[in-house]
Amino acid sequence: GAGVSQSPSNKVTEKGKDVELRCDPISGHTALYWYRQRLGQGLEFLIYFQGNSAPDKSGLPSDRFSAERTGESVSTLTIQRTQQEDSAVYLCASSLEGLADTDTQYFGPGTRLTVL
């Protein structure tokens, strides 16, 4: 079956522009996660969606970052007024039930964002 897909795979933008990144999770997965990975670094948690519950936004680095998810399907991560420090790979993952202790997260290939 299809895995997690993300689009675009690469995005180059100018400082100050807004960008939208898209994630299509595995069908039937109720939980969805966004992470950021700067060059040579580990993954930073950004936001978590679980079903119809309020999202866990505790990892969002500033109010320029926001994310939405429609039901248990597509999610978009929006970065407003992009800054050069936003340059990174943005990874999306989904899991069946969002049970962190036992669930497996399936990751997409990521979107590489470059802010000039």
Added chain:
Amino acid sequence: DAKTTQPNSMESNEEEPVHLPCNHSTISGTDYIHWYRQLPSQGPEYVIHGLTSNVNNRMASLAIAEDRKSSTLILHRATLRDAAVYYCILTGFDTGNQFYFGTGTSLTVIP
């Protein structure tokens, strides 16, 4: 954050076993130990997880110390395709639903 400590890098010869260590001295009784790996230019992929007992699957084995303050991921015969960054992660009540990835161990496999 639930803390884990891993060596920054390790090397192994091809077709030899590899033991990747992870220290988690502050682990709580309900925390699970997960291992993921990230191949170059890809998203992370699940390797294995466990709670108290040692675990085996087709990819690897996970050996968990009796006091659970450390664990070891064992690749029985390293191949060039196993060259990746390996992350040891604790998950459970204290971490909520978040996976805290550190910088992991970068494994180099020498042909």
